[in-house]
Amino acid sequence: MRALRAGCCVALLLAAGGCSTVPLTGRKQLNLVPESEMLSTSFSQYTDFIRQNKVSADRNSGEMVRRVGTRIQGAVEAYMKASGLSDRLQGYAWEFNLVESAEVNAWCMPGGKVVVYTGILPVTKDENGLAVVLGHEIAHAVAGHGNERVSQQMLAQFGGTALSQVLKDKPAETQQLWMGVFGVGAQYGVLLPYSRTHESEADHLGLIFMAMAGYDPHGAQTFWERMAASSQGKAPPEFMSTHPADQTRIAAIRQNLPEAMTYYRPGQ
Secondary structure, eight states: OHHHHHHHHHHHHHHTTOEEEOTTTOOEEEOOSOHHHHHHHHHHHHHHHHHHSOBOOOHHHHHHHHHHHHHHHHHHHHHHHHTTOGGGGTTOOOEEEEEOOSSOOEEEETTTEEEEEGGGHHHHOSHHHHHHHHHHHHHHHHTTHHHHHHHHHHHHHHTTOOHHHHHHHOHHHHHHHHHHHTTTTOTTTTSTTSOHHHHHHHHHHHHHHHHHTTOOTTHHHHHHHHHHHHHTTOSOOGGGOSSOOHHHHHHHHHHHHHHHHTTOOTTO
């Protein structure tokens, strides 16, 4: 009965306009949460996270995160403007922070709030590797994957109740849902919260964003090879996972490299 109610809710909300299109792929997605609420909640949760976690005192690495992030930001804004989608970035307040943690992780909340954990830097190795990660994570936000995942989880847990009402009535449950969706403390780092479709879209868009920012997209292949090596077989098999197996992902990246290279502008 609960599933039936949720299904009816989806149909009604889609009819009312709860559906949007992913840039580049054109895939239709379920977005039930008003963007104003997504941004407001994102900024609040991000502020709480920064207060509760230690921002790295490594000045050089922190500046590198902000430098690479700002270049990716510029590429995203240029791409969205050229695609007639600048309105999708309305209300964004970009911010890039490096946080002390051994976790191999990074994430971007709606509105451009980006966190990189120091534990991923040995895998990224340099600015180009970091651009792979930031391009990928920012792509999740730009593609509306957060709203889609929150919408799916809300339907599953709360039957489609408005986010504002859930925030009011069940703040602890909402915070747990939010942090889970955006990868904060996820067991498998940046990969667990998103579906295979989301991950593939973020890889594709991320290649374009890093290329437009002046970073060589070929670095994505070597980054994911290092990531695969660092996992040492700990990641689950593809059929049990919410993200592509390493070799599947690398093969898809190779396939998308020729397109990404058409956007590549060295030295941007």
